[in-house]
Amino acid sequence: MTATEEPLSPLPSFPPGFLWGVSTSAHQIEGAADRRAPSIWDAFSAEPGRIRDGSTADTACDHVARHREDVALVRDLGVDAYRFSVSWPRVLTTGGLDFYDRLVDELCAQGVLPVPTLFHWDLPVEVQERGGWLERDTAARFADHAATVVARIGDRVTRWITLNEPAEHTLLGHALGEHAPGHKLLFDALPVAHHQLLGHGLAARALRAAGAREIGIANSHGPTWPASTEQADVEAADLYDIILNRLFSDPLILGRYPDGFGELMPGDDLAADLKVISEDTLDWYGINFYQPTKVGAPGTADVEFSGLTLPAELPFSVREIEGHPKTDFDWPVVPEALTELLTGFRDRYGDRLPPLVVTENGCAYEGVDDRERIAYLDGHLRALHRALEQGVDVRGYFVWSLLDNWEWAEGYTKRFGLVHVDYTTQVRTPKASYGWLRDALRAQRASRA
16 A cells, blocks of 8 residues: 555454454465376366466465465464365375375464365366266265365364355356366256265265364355346346355255256255255355356357356356456456345345355455455455344355465466465565455454453
């Protein structure tokens, strides 16, 4: 922030016990690809044209070698918790769990709560070769993965996340082919959604059997706005909202799919599956939020949107939201949409809704003097606080991300970190946003002293 700019006013006070955290994921930061089994993202990024800059995550942020330095950054930031993911391909490798032993020990030694996510899109190639999430057996294999991990680090971990963003993994990876494994199945990708949710339920059982009492999921959500009041636009927006939002929240919270979707799901006994998915599987519900979406009736040509190609045969089209600043991902910055989303969850699910945690929120911007990121985080934290004032039970907030990282199909071209990473030297440089958040958290603690 320059001397000519007005400083931001202090954030409002958040409740005692509110959990502050920062997030990463294994494939995006760990590196050490030669010390784990291959994942679908290794195979995907090896295909020409799949990754914008032609890069791979073989080294990424070299986090496996530099995790103590990174944990020190988490500690100095002053957050309570660090959300990371456990690489299923690394767990399959002899000695692979040793790294997570060391990471969790270091977090505990520094007074930081470890919050592992058991699946963040990096499915082992050997599981994909057996059909991946299109096959029901993968849900059972995921439960075995959960049991293996909790047996090793469950004595020091109290809070667990089963899956990260099953909607994106279904839609981008299996329906549109923009992410690994690169399938373009459109609505034939629906079994992937069901099997991931079933995997969540089975993994939750495995975690419960090992004594876990704080289990959640990290689902991406955002308000869907119709492009107009015309019936065709409203109906298209309603369908989009079901597919991106309710298809993944209704089964978990209500134990049923939205009308018309249950009969599209695989399996001989859907009712039994829904019990596995919904009964005693959530102590809290994680929401990843980045942007709202404006949706209208389908057009006649493919649409390029935020780096994605949306085919014309989809029964909706995504429109640009105008009148708001944009991130480097060309996503609109609309903090009030977070308040709308959180109050909407409260209104939709009522007393069936578990406590909420914002498990990801962040933005892509270049530069170390990242005042745009400061404004983004400030605006969204104020929006979250307005939801608290309206009675929504939100227990925590995690920034995405601690580090600049390998941003999936975008490679190294987008930077979400509070900490800048020079991918050649691996030098870490805290950005202005890191300092702003550190100071804001100190002020929060001082206001309660």
